Amino acid sequence: MYNLKSLDADEFINNEEVMDTLKFAQENKNNMELINSIIAKAKQEKGLSHKEAAVLLACDDKTIVDEIFQLAKKIKEEYYGSRIVLFAPLYLSNYCINGCIYCPYHLKNKHIPRKKMTQEDIKNEVIALQDMGHKRLAIEAGEDPVNNPIEYILESIKTIYSIKHKNGAIRRVNVNIAATTVENYKKLHEAGIGTYILFQETYNKQSYEKLHPTGPKHDYKYHTEAMDRAMQAGIDDVGLGVLFGLHGYDYEFTALLMHAEHLEAVYGTGPHTISVPRIRRADDIDPASFENGLDDEIFKKIVALIRIAVPYTGMIISTRENKDIRKELLELGISQISGGSKTSVGGYYKPEKENENSSQFEVNDNRTLDEVVNWLMESGYLPSFCTACYGSGRTGERFMEFCKKQQIHNFCHPNAIVTLKEYLLDYASEQTLKTGEDFIKKELNKIKDEKMKNTVLSALEKTENGVRSLKF
Numbered sequence: 001m002y003n004l005k006s007l008d009a010d011e012f013i014n015n016e017e018v019m020d021t022l023k024f025a026q027e028n029k030n031n032m033e034l035i036n037s038i039i040a041k042a043k044q045e046k047g048l049s050h051k052e053a054a055v056l057l058a059c060d061d062k063t064i065v066d067e068i069f070q071l072a073k074k075i076k077e078e079y080y081g082s083r084i085v086l087f088a089p090l091y092l093s094n095y096c097i098n099g100c101i102y103c104p105y106h107l108k109n110k111h112i113p114r115k116k117m118t119q120e121d122i123k124n125e126v127i128a129l130q131d132m133g134h135k136r137l138a139i140e141a142g143e144d145p146v147n148n149p150i151e152y153i154l155e156s157i158k159t160i161y162s163i164k165h166k167n168g169a170i171r172r173v174n175v176n177i178a179a180t181t182v183e184n185y186k187k188l189h190e191a192g193i194g195t196y197i198l199f200q201e202t203y204n205k206q207s208y209e210k211l212h213p214t215g216p217k218h219d220y221k222y223h224t225e226a227m228d229r230a231m232q233a234g235i236d237d238v239g240l241g242v243l244f245g246l247h248g249y250d251y252e253f254t255a256l257l258m259h260a261e262h263l264e265a266v267y268g269t270g271p272h273t274i275s276v277p278r279i280r281r282a283d284d285i286d287p288a289s290f291e292n293g294l295d296d297e298i299f300k301k302i303v304a305l306i307r308i309a310v311p312y313t314g315m316i317i318s319t320r321e322n323k324d325i326r327k328e329l330l331e332l333g334i335s336q337i338s339g340g341s342k343t344s345v346g347g348y349y350k351p352e353k354e355n356e357n358s359s360q361f362e363v364n365d366n367r368t369l370d371e372v373v374n375w376l377m378e379s380g381y382l383p384s385f386c387t388a389c390y391g392s393g394r395t396g397e398r399f400m401e402f403c404k405k406q407q408i409h410n411f412c413h414p415n416a417i418v419t420l421k422e423y424l425l426d427y428a429s430e431q432t433l434k435t436g437e438d439f440i441k442k443e444l445n446k447i448k449d450e451k452m453k454n455t456v457l458s459a460l461e462k463t464e465n466g467v468r469s470l471k472f
């Protein structure tokens with residue numbers, strides 16, 4: 001039975017509730033009275049329930065779809081402004097004992113090169129990432145208790161935080177590793193991680209079990225309840241996501257929102273981020289063999305509706321997507337993107353040789369970080385390398401309150417300007433430096449509060465004079 005507050009995955013992601021919701025959505029997809037009342041609620045910008053959002057997803061009336069897109073753009077602008085947070089993935093190891101059908105790191109893939117970075121390798125990779133300008137990483141590793149035990153992950157986090165090269169520093173390490181125990185989540189929390197990210201892959205239990213035929217990840221409940229254990233261990237920023245293409249998109253969308261509702265109801269804090277990856281080509285993996293691939297139009301609608309349903313949750317898009325679709329999604333709700341990414345184990349310090357490819361998936365945006373930064377500014381977005389909330393303890397419930405009160409403009413915007421300035425001074429190409437100096441002037445004009453404007457001007461001056469890591 002559906003129970004939002006239950007700690008049992010079969011109850012908070014209850015299959016019957018998802019199916020009833022989808023049935024209700026199909027029955028009401030032309031019920032304009034209901035749809036208009038949901039749109040009216042959405043315009044209050046406080047979010048929607050999974051049931052309301054599912055009705056809007058099912059509705060294909062062109063006027064309503066346009067209205068959904070317009071509203072998503074408005075909410076994005078009001079909550080997040082023009083700022084886009086940048087990060088890079090860092091794959092530590094591709095050893096994995098699971099059998100995930102859609103991932104080239106699965107145990108039965110005997111021809112992909114298996115790699116695991118030593119602490120010395122990690123140091124070199126982090127220096128290369130710092131030299132690009134990155135301040136925020138998402139570390140990734142396959143599940144393998146022998147090759148990638150929690151001690152290895154903890155040691156790697158320590159190494160990453162310890163490296164201070166020139167003006168560089170990694171100030172936030174987000175962690176994307178397999179579902180684990182409360183004890184291990186406590187250790188990750190103590191190691192000072194940012195967000196704990198774990199993609200559900202698919203919320204449909206039957207599909208999940210088929211797609212994960214072997215290995216510890218086969219256990220649907222253990223995987224789905226991972227965020228509960230992470231939160232019980234004190235990690236208050238967690239990142240959800242599904243791999244779109246594994247099961248029907250309407251099922252995934254509804255269950256994803258149910259998961260967010262569950263976390264908020266039990267822990268007082270919804271997910272810090274939601275990622276929206278789509279299945280991609282990789283060694284051993286042909287995306288065409290998955291029947292549920294979704295086209296760009298539906299994908300955009302999903303992003304817009306997540307933005308409307310959970311306005312306070314950050315949304316992430318990776319380099320799985322190409323430049324053009326990334327641009328459209330930025331408008332509709334994405335607040336974080338990766339840039340200059342490598343999806344192989346290592347590869348930032350020394351590019352992999354052709355016959356050594358250890359990538360998890362094919363990258364569709366191969367631009368350098370500098371090109372992405374320049375492109376963002378030319379498209380009217382403010383690239384941000386800020387990690388101030390994390391540094392000031394504004395996480396979990398405190399961050400949600402901050403976001404719900406639309407405080408991002410007052411704090412994140414000035415922080416983004418100052419961290420962009422750091423990037424321009426330390427890492428930018430000549431062209432990006434030029435675009436950036438003009439762009440910062442325009443962004444400064446958006447600060448209405450004179451006192452804050454003067455504070456930012458003074459911080460920019462100090463940054464020019466060599467001071468780093470200033471934050472509000």
Ligand code: SF4
Nearest residue numbers: 096098100103106142
């Ligand atoms: S998705 Fe993760 S758990 Fe599954 S095979 Fe790939 S690395 Fe291993």
